[in-house]
Amino acid sequence: MTDRPWLFRTYAGHSTAKASNALYRGNLAKGQTGLSVAFDLPTQTGYDSDHELAQGEVGKVGVPICHLGDMRMLFADIPLDQMNTSMTINATAPWLLSLYIAVAQEQGADISALQGTVQNDIIKEYLSRGTYICPPAPSLRMITDIAAYTREFLPKWNPMNVCSYHLQEAGATPEEELAFALATATAVLDDLKGKVPDAHFPQMVGRISFFVNAGIRFVTELCKMRAFVALWDEICQTRYGVADAKYRRFRYGVQVNSLGLTEQQPENNVYRILIEMLAVTLSKNARARAVQLPAWNEALGLPRPWDQQWSLRMQQILAYETDLLEFEDLFDGNPAIDRKVQALMDGARAELATIDSMGGAVEAIAYMKGRLVESNAARIRGIETGATTVVGVNKWESAEPSPLTAGDDAIMVSDPAAEADQLDRLAHWKAARDPQAVQAALDALRQAALDGSNIMPPSIAAAKAGVTTGEWSDVVRAVFGQYRAPTGVSAAPSNHIEDLDDIRARVDAVSKTLGRRLKFLVGKPGLDGHSNGAEQIATRARDCGMDIAYQGIRLTPDELVQAARDEDAHIIGLSILSGSHIPLIESFMLKLHAADLGHIPVIAGGIIPDDDRQRLKKMGVSRVYTPKDFRLNEIMNDIVSLADRSGASVL
Numbered sequence: 001m002t003d004r005p006w007l008f009r010t011y012a013g014h015s016t017a018k019a020s021n022a023l024y025r026g027n028l029a030k031g032q033t034g035l036s037v038a039f040d041l042p043t044q045t046g047y048d049s050d051h052e053l054a055q056g057e058v059g060k061v062g063v064p065i066c067h068l069g070d071m072r073m074l075f076a077d078i079p080l081d082q083m084n085t086s087m088t089i090n091a092t093a094p095w096l097l098s099l100y101i102a103v104a105q106e107q108g109a110d111i112s113a114l115q116g117t118v119q120n121d122i123i124k125e126y127l128s129r130g131t132y133i134c135p136p137a138p139s140l141r142m143i144t145d146i147a148a149y150t151r152e153f154l155p156k157w158n159p160m161n162v163c164s165y166h167l168q169e170a171g172a173t174p175e176e177e178l179a180f181a182l183a184t185a186t187a188v189l190d191d192l193k194g195k196v197p198d199a200h201f202p203q204m205v206g207r208i209s210f211f212v213n214a215g216i217r218f219v220t221e222l223c224k225m226r227a228f229v230a231l232w233d234e235i236c237q238t239r240y241g242v243a244d245a246k247y248r249r250f251r252y253g254v255q256v257n258s259l260g261l262t263e264q265q266p267e268n269n270v271y272r273i274l275i276e277m278l279a280v281t282l283s284k285n286a287r288a289r290a291v292q293l294p295a296w297n298e299a300l301g302l303p304r305p306w307d308q309q310w311s312l313r314m315q316q317i318l319a320y321e322t323d324l325l326e327f328e329d330l331f332d333g334n335p336a337i338d339r340k341v342q343a344l345m346d347g348a349r350a351e352l353a354t355i356d357s358m359g360g361a362v363e364a365i366a367y368m369k370g371r372l373v374e375s376n377a378a379r380i381r382g383i384e385t386g387a388t389t390v391v392g393v394n395k396w397e398s399a400e401p402s403p404l405t406a407g408d409d410a411i412m413v414s415d416p417a418a419e420a421d422q423l424d425r426l427a428h429w430k431a432a433r434d435p436q437a438v439q440a441a442l443d444a445l446r447q448a449a450l451d452g453s454n455i456m457p458p459s460i461a462a463a464k465a466g467v468t469t470g471e472w473s474d475v476v477r478a479v480f481g482q483y484r485a486p487t488g489v490s491a492a493p494s495n496h497i498e499d500l501d502d503i504r505a506r507v508d509a510v511s512k513t514l515g516r517r518l519k520f521l522v523g524k525p526g527l528d529g530h531s532n533g534a535e536q537i538a539t540r541a542r543d544c545g546m547d548i549a550y551q552g553i554r555l556t557p558d559e560l561v562q563a564a565r566d567e568d569a570h571i572i573g574l575s576i577l578s579g580s581h582i583p584l585i586e587s588f589m590l591k592l593h594a595a596d597l598g599h600i601p602v603i604a605g606g607i608i609p610d611d612d613r614q615r616l617k618k619m620g621v622s623r624v625y626t627p628k629d630f631r632l633n634e635i636m637n638d639i640v641s642l643a644d645r646s647g648a649s650v651l
Helices: 017-029 041-045 068-074 093-106 122-129 136-153 165-169 174-195 198-207 218-238 266-279 305-320 335-357 365-385 418-432 435-451 456-465 469-480 501-514 532-543 557-567 581-594 610-619 632-650
Strands: 007-009 035-038 084-088 115-118 161-163 209-214 252-256 290-292 519-523 547-550 571-575 602-605 623-625
Touching (some): 017 035, 068 093, 068 418, 084 093, 093 456, 122 136, 136 456, 161 165, 174 365, 209 266, 266 305, 501 632, 519 532, 532 602, 557 571, 571 581, 571 632, 581 602, 581 610, 610 623
Parallel strands (some): 252 290, 519 547, 571 602, 602 623
8 A cells, every 4th residue: 555645844933923924835835845944043032023132143043933913924924724734933833822822713714624743842842952040840830731731622733743853963872862862761751640631631642743864874763763653652552551553553743854964065065865764664664754854055144945845856756756655664573773772672661761760861961962962072083083975074175176165146135124124013012902811811911821731821812912023931930930951061071081181281381371271261142042063162172181161052142241250261162054144243242341351352154144144243253264275184183273372462
């Protein structure tokens, strides 16, 4: 019997709700069968577009959604009761789902027919992505509030999408990706037990879905997916007593690996994306039910509609032109596959036992974060030393100029007027509301948060009353508090310093000249939570003998300038991967000079086009690094040289 194709999705959203709606309708017309919404960082972290922390971030990595009007515009002329929508949203998931339900009701839809997913996985936000708001306990409570609500009113909706995607992006080994994701799922289900009737609990287990990553090690990734299927079935039976096999199915969507997309020879990324897609589609018994593929040029900047179309066509050709869907599983009974699957399961079980011994995923957050930082360091060392080959990066580096990257339109550029348009519409929305209705809705929301009632009904009422994302989140912050996750960067050097003797000697010599240990401040201004690069720079600097200061993510330029003063830093490194490097670094540099600290050299890293590199240098930035600068020891030598020169000039 021929298998049905998976859902074809493209992760998309940018600039404004109107522009994103046009992109969605265009992609659907090209044969996309589901939507996958990318929200901008202010929306993900619970700030309105006019908040201080949102400056420069509006519409950069996704679409800004501040209120019901934005959500209405985002899905204009798209019947939600006929759509399967995935929303990559976590901390503000109750709010964005409430806005979605409110729009569906405006369209006249029966909300019980709505199909889709809110990612709603806060634990991986603490570990790898950084768009969290509240501490673990209330965050877990809001996750299970959504689950309980959807069971009653949206029975086809997936209330949580356990996301191991960013775990692999943060360096997780296959065993860690398996274990950390499964531990997160059990933490949520354990909390959900008391919120739904016992008779309905197996059905809720069946509504938990997963969102995974598929890397370039094709066979290992295929086996990882088969291991996921077997381990989830085992957990559902033994831990939760789920008897019905259909509720034990490992239901997952996938975006293949973006971490491995290279700035060098980016045309090679097309082959990487294709091979990685095969890992999650070839094995029928472990086949993804939804696939979204990155564009080949995402390491360079924002992909154009044509680039997204290219990735969509890749899926369609595999599903409709080949005979893949006509066969049973191609790998059942293969001894090599069976051995690898068993080895991955054994490794994952060992990690799960460690996490369980700590009390579960919530209590093991610091442990898991530390493991990810260590594993990512090992991955980077492999590329640096050549033990891991990356074509066009550390081997076969010479290449012909690519016609695909030539010209001014090789990547899409964010509309500079989009933020102003969003702010103008937000101001009009706030002015046109009934303030008494807004206040009453916020009071009801606050009461539900305080007394333990399900957060969803008052959130939906607040959406209809005109409450904004920032206002909803301010209530959540006030009642539940805010949280700063562990950085995973320990003060003690690692066990891998054997190849750092020369740099350590240079650090010692410069420190002697400076009169104290070379102090390196690593900072992440703005809302960007992609901290992997900053963590690796900080840990390598630590291993080279520098005194590091790294406070984690989401700091304002003012806070970083104050940190530079308090830490008496010799060098400052700023990491921004959201595309907001120009406004954030410009603000920081102005404030640094105003504080009479302009003598401190500043280096910057991120996905930074050449034109922006020149602009940053004109602002006074000493060095600019992009993903192609993967040899961390070269960056360390640059830091020592800058400290040496600046130290000599100010002593």
